[in-house]
Amino acid sequence: MINLIKGFHDILPDESQKWAFITNKARRCLERFGFREIVTPIMEKTELFRRGIGQATDIVEKEMYTFDDIGGESLSLRPEATAGILRSVVEHSLLRHEPILKIFSIGPMFRRERPSKGRFRQFFQINAEVLGDDSPLTDAETILVAFSMLEDIGAKDFSVEINSVGCRDCRDKYRSELRRFLQPSFNRLCPDCQRRFETNPLRILDCKEPECMRIGADAPLISDWLDASCRDHFDQVKTALDSVGVTYRVEPRLVRGLDYYSRTAFEFVHSQLGRTKAIGGGGRYDSLIEELGGPNVSGIGFGIGIERLAMNLPDEGALFQSKIDVFIAIIGSNARGPCFRIANQLRKLGLSVEARYSDMSLKAQMKVADRLCAKWVIMVGENELTQGQFTIRNMKTKNQLLVELSGIEQVVRGEEI
RNA sequence: GAGGGCGUAGCUCAGUUGGCAGAGUUCAGGGUUGUGGCCCCUGCGGUCGUGGGUUCGAGUCCCAUCGCUCUCCCCA
Numbered sequence: 001m002i003n004l005i006k007g008f009h010d011i012l013p014d015e016s017q018k019w020a021f022i023t024n025k026a027r028r029c030l031e032r033f034g035f036r037e038i039v040t041p042i043m044e045k046t047e048l049f050r051r052g053i054g055q056a057t058d059i060v061e062k063e064m065y066t067f068d069d070i071g072g073e074s075l076s077l078r079p080e081a082t083a084g085i086l087r088s089v090v091e092h093s094l095l096r097h098e099p100i101l102k103i104f105s106i107g108p109m110f111r112r113e114r115p116s117k118g119r120f121r122q123f124f125q126i127n128a129e130v131l132g133d134d135s136p137l138t139d140a141e142t143i144l145v146a147f148s149m150l151e152d153i154g155a156k157d158f159s160v161e162i163n164s165v166g167c168r169d170c171r172d173k174y175r176s177e178l179r180r181f182l183q184p185s186f187n188r189l190c191p192d193c194q195r196r197f198e199t200n201p202l203r204i205l206d207c208k209e210p211e212c213m214r215i216g217a218d219a220p221l222i223s224d225w226l227d228a229s230c231r232d233h234f235d236q237v238k239t240a241l242d243s244v245g246v247t248y249r250v251e252p253r254l255v256r257g258l259d260y261y262s263r264t265a266f267e268f269v270h271s272q273l274g275r276t277k278a279i280g281g282g283g284r285y286d287s288l289i290e291e292l293g294g295p296n297v298s299g300i301g302f303g304i305g306i307e308r309l310a311m312n313l314p315d316e317g318a319l320f321q322s323k324i325d326v327f328i329a330i331i332g333s334n335a336r337g338p339c340f341r342i343a344n345q346l347r348k349l350g351l352s353v354e355a356r357y358s359d360m361s362l363k364a365q366m367k368v369a370d371r372l373c374a375k376w377v378i379m380v381g382e383n384e385l386t387q388g389q390f391t392i393r394n395m396k397t398k399n400q401l402l403v404e405l406s407g408i409e410q411v412v413r414g415e416e417i
Numbered sequence: 418g419a420g421g422g423c424g425u426a427g428c429u430c431a432g433u434u435g436g437c438a439g440a441g442u443u444c445a446g447g448g449u450u451g452u453g454g455c456c457c458c459u460g461c462g463g464u465c466g467u468g469g470g471u472u473c474g475a476g477u478c479c480c481a482u483c484g485c486u487c488u489c490c491c492c493a
Contacts, residue, residue, distance in 0.1 A: 058492085062418095063491090063492095119491085119493080123493060124493090125493060208490075256492095279493070304493070305492090305493030332451090361446085361447095362452055363447095363449080363451085366453040366454095370454060377453085379452075395453070
């Protein structure tokens with residue numbers, strides 16, 4: 001037997017109903033906010049991710065599925081959505097036609113990490129981006145659309161954490177200040193953080209090593225180093241969120257894993273399970289579009305992990321239970337051909353119809369109908385076919401009556417017996 | 418990358434001191450000749466993860482290995 005790749009997973013039919021529920025709700029919500037869908041390839045040139053995400057990040061350094069194509073070109077499965085989306089936007093000059101662009105995408109991402117609960121090597125993300133608009137209200141609305149989506153889907157026990165990581169200028173100043181503060185304690189930092197000291201000292205405040213947390217406890221905070229315009233921007237984001245009833249917590253140590261964020265950063269954190277279990281997150285980026293060859297405009301976006309979302313939803317329930325309208329129970333092999341045609345006729349009317357064409361007792365077929373939660377069963381044998389009348393049974397009330405083929409739709413739609 | 422736990426029927430699991438491979442459930446058939454759920458009966462279903470070792474004899478003990486899973490790290 002050949003089994004699936006470590007860290008990958010199948011979405012089996014039972015689970016897929018839940019997935020359809022989530023993605024349908026998400027689509028509807030995003031469309032209400034004016035987002036349109038974009039579908040980009042799951043594979044891109046490796047260079048795109050090196051430029052877009054940053055060569056020094058863990059994702060690009062250690063976690064990408066990268067290989068050389070037969071032509072010798074280095075390709076990678078996408079570890080996140082934004083780079084590919086922006087590549088497409090820039091390549092097709094979408095911002096020229098529509099200077100403010102709101103788009104979303106739903107699809108699989110790939111990171112070769114060690115799998116654990118809620119973490120997979122292939123995972124699905126709902127991703128949304130607003131490009132070309134740096135109003136703080138857009139930041140708030142982007143957080144709001146994600147928040148509304150989680151509400152619509154029925155996610156419970158999550159909280160919103162936000163922070164401003166400032167623009168490049170304030171971050172540069174803050175970064176030097178932070179280095180100055182951490183320098184005396186450098187040797188006590190964990191190896192990761194010693195490396196981060198050079199590459200991205202902000203992440204040290206995010207470290208969960210006890211010693212690093214102690215050292216970072218009294219560190220200066222980015223909020224004290226925001227310049228006037230960044231502080232004003234952040235204040236307006238918070239005011240806007242307040243005005244629509246989004247409850248959030250300002251988390252001054254929140255720093256996102258990807259390097260390109262500026263100003264607003266946010267996460268949706270599941271508050272019951274372990275505290276590091278983000279179900280989604282995002283933020284503003286101001287140089288990424290230009291870096292990829294587009295105009296010098298900023299964008300803001302977020303990603304939400306579908307698996308983690310699904311994990312926090314109840315497993316079973318009528319919510320995801322699908323029902324078929326009609327099951328055709330076939331009595332005797334001579335009735336199969338006619339039933340095959342009848343099934344198709346009823347489907348053309350818009351009904352969901354099931355039948356089994358292999359040799360089965362009526363009892364067995366009734367069991368199947370029951371298992372499929374059929375609302376109606378039509379029983380068709382030679383008698384019925386010669387008389388042109390069929391027994392139709394309401395599976396809930398157990399009432400039955402004889403109807404002609406043409407009357408089936410009315411009975412099913414009316415549910416009158 | 419570090420550290421735990423677990424691998425026995427499609428699924429959930431039991432298996433005592435090393436001594437015939439088990440239960441529930443699912444599925445199929447029957448009880449009810451053309452009528453579902455509940456009940457009863459019967460049946461199908463196994464390389465005990467894999468490979469070695471110890472032993473008269475290994476699901477059980479030992480070694481190795483693979484897989485899954487959880488925690489830490491990191492993230493969605």
